[in-house]
Amino acid sequence: MSFVRLRPGVQLDDVNTRIEKLAEQVRKSDDVFISLVPIKDYRMEFGISTMRMVWILLTLGTAILFIVAMNYVLISISAMNRRAKAIGVHKCSGASGGSIFCMFLVETAIVISAALLVVGILVYVFHERMEELAAVPLAVLFDWQHLYAPLAVVAVLFVFGGCLPAMLFARIPVTQVFRRYTSGRRGWKRVLLFVQFMGAAFIIGMMLMVFLQYRYMVGRDRGWRPERVVSIFQRKVNADLLRTQLRNLPYVEAVASAERSITGFGANRPILDAQGNEMFYPRNSWFDSDYLPFIGLKLKEGHNLTGKHQLLVNSTFCEKMHWTDSPIGKQVNDYGTVVGLLDSFAFVGCTNDSEAVMIEWFEGTAFCLEARLKEPFDDNLRRLNEEMSRLYPQDDLVFRSMEQMLGNYAESVRVFRDVTLWASFTILFIILMGLVGYVDDEIRLRSKEIAIRKVNGAETSGILRLLSRDVLWIAIPSVVLGTLGAYEVGQIWISQFSDVVLLPIVGYISIGFLLLAFIVGCVVMKSWHVANENPVKSIKSE
Numbered sequence: 001m002s003f004v005r006l007r008p009g010v011q012l013d014d015v016n017t018r019i020e021k022l023a024e025q026v027r028k029s030d031d032v033f034i035s036l037v038p039i040k041d042y043r044m045e046f047g048i049s050t051m052r053m054v055w056i057l058l059t060l061g062t063a064i065l066f067i068v069a070m071n072y073v074l075i076s077i078s079a080m081n082r083r084a085k086a087i088g089v090h091k092c093s094g095a096s097g098g099s100i101f102c103m104f105l106v107e108t109a110i111v112i113s114a115a116l117l118v119v120g121i122l123v124y125v126f127h128e129r130m131e132e133l134a135a136v137p138l139a140v141l142f143d144w145q146h147l148y149a150p151l152a153v154v155a156v157l158f159v160f161g162g163c164l165p166a167m168l169f170a171r172i173p174v175t176q177v178f179r180r181y182t183s184g185r186r187g188w189k190r191v192l193l194f195v196q197f198m199g200a201a202f203i204i205g206m207m208l209m210v211f212l213q214y215r216y217m218v219g220r221d222r223g224w225r226p227e228r229v230v231s232i233f234q235r236k237v238n239a240d241l242l243r244t245q246l247r248n249l250p251y252v253e254a255v256a257s258a259e260r261s262i263t264g265f266g267a268n269r270p271i272l273d274a275q276g277n278e279m280f281y282p283r284n285s286w287f288d289s290d291y292l293p294f295i296g297l298k299l300k301e302g303h304n305l306t307g308k309h310q311l312l313v314n315s316t317f318c319e320k321m322h323w324t325d326s327p328i329g330k331q332v333n334d335y336g337t338v339v340g341l342l343d344s345f346a347f348v349g350c351t352n353d354s355e356a357v358m359i360e361w362f363e364g365t366a367f368c369l370e371a372r373l374k375e376p377f378d379d380n381l382r383r384l385n386e387e388m389s390r391l392y393p394q395d396d397l398v399f400r401s402m403e404q405m406l407g408n409y410a411e412s413v414r415v416f417r418d419v420t421l422w423a424s425f426t427i428l429f430i431i432l433m434g435l436v437g438y439v440d441d442e443i444r445l446r447s448k449e450i451a452i453r454k455v456n457g458a459e460t461s462g463i464l465r466l467l468s469r470d471v472l473w474i475a476i477p478s479v480v481l482g483t484l485g486a487y488e489v490g491q492i493w494i495s496q497f498s499d500v501v502l503l504p505i506v507g508y509i510s511i512g513f514l515l516l517a518f519i520v521g522c523v524v525m526k527s528w529h530v531a532n533e534n535p536v537k538s539i540k541s542e
Helices: 012-026 039-046 048-078 080-092 097-125 127-134 148-170 186-219 239-247 291-295 315-320 377-391 402-409 411-455 460-494 505-532 535-539
Strands: 229-233 252-258 278-280 283-287 299-302 310-313 336-342 357-361 368-373
Touching: 048 097, 048 148, 048 186, 048 411, 048 460, 080 097, 097 127, 097 148, 127 411, 186 402, 186 411, 186 460, 186 505, 229 402, 239 252, 239 368, 252 283, 252 291, 291 368, 315 336, 315 357, 336 357, 368 377, 402 411, 411 460, 411 505, 460 505
Parallel strands: 283 357, 310 336
Antiparallel strands: 229 368, 252 368, 299 336, 310 357
């Protein structure tokens, strides 16, 4: 990447126009595009993975916000049967529809204010964790320039959560004081419940995909062994002396060195054809004789590096060289002769054998020194760094865990996993509240029907099946749509990785069935008491 600081007063568009004219003189292909972009806009305009993540997080956030608002509306509408007489009394005392409307807006404002107070406490208690998830200091996140975002969230909750129930309650006629009110708003409640179930399936499906991808990126078998390996890249002290000191430590199992660690090969050795033209650049490194068995790389054929001008290559290298037979003994430019063919393995973030590899022999101890420690690993790593601090107090030699390096590579996925995990727990809690409110309302409306069914011989299981079936008619299509949405968005998110694990279709089907089981379980637990109740209690109240 190149950076340019423009002189004061210079217009960027004028500079880009002149650059384009100059580029035409040297352009060899129409695919070449040269332009200056303001550094503050680069990530949003050209960071494809960044924008993809922005849209996915925006989708998750919108889904949660919408489900929360609809859940509040659902609970409010479910309470309409209980509060109808109170509204009628207010109207008998002179309250207008506008007064009732304002009363419920004030009620919603009080609820949101209490929620904001709880949020403030949670932010104060968990501010470090929140900063890690957001990757932004909270002081910046809630700066006055950015307050429009949380204020917009509060406004949406207030408008949807307050206005819709307020409009419905304001229309309750005054006659409800004198007769039992039966809500005709069951369609509303079913639509809101449909939205909640769909959002839950969507977010839980995303969470499972992200969880599996993180686990795969960190723990997959790459064809080499990072377990208990610590690494340091240094040029400060005598490498041979440091290697000898490491071997003498009782908690060190093995030591080896490489010019570039297995976690990050370079690519600065061009492979030329017979005419001297560049064919490709393999990922390359230099190993000492101990590094191959130390790190656990295996050979399909040939032997390990033992001297100068010896090379190890992989199958992709052979394909690019158009070698169809054994590569052993073949010369590669002036680099050396192939003595071994590497078995299938993968770099961090790559699929197996996706890139050509060439490894050369290194005499002595290279700059990257690695050691495999004995158990307990964490304690021995701490002892090792304390020993380095004592032996080289001025050189700041710090060994780092290779497994931790792999974890750092997947850090953004871990953060996204945590975000979707918290979102999933939140959604499950929300739909639990909404479902409880819906079932309570249905039981209250149908208590006489349930009692008459029991008088006529209906069993408890039949009553539970009746109530569960009504909810399942809403849950099944909504869960299917939410799961399909999770699959589509998950494919977009996972396309940023070259080394991926795909969640099979049976995984999404399992998510759907587990969520349906959770929904039915909530209905059964909530209606169990009514289904076993003496029907006389419900009938005699008429």
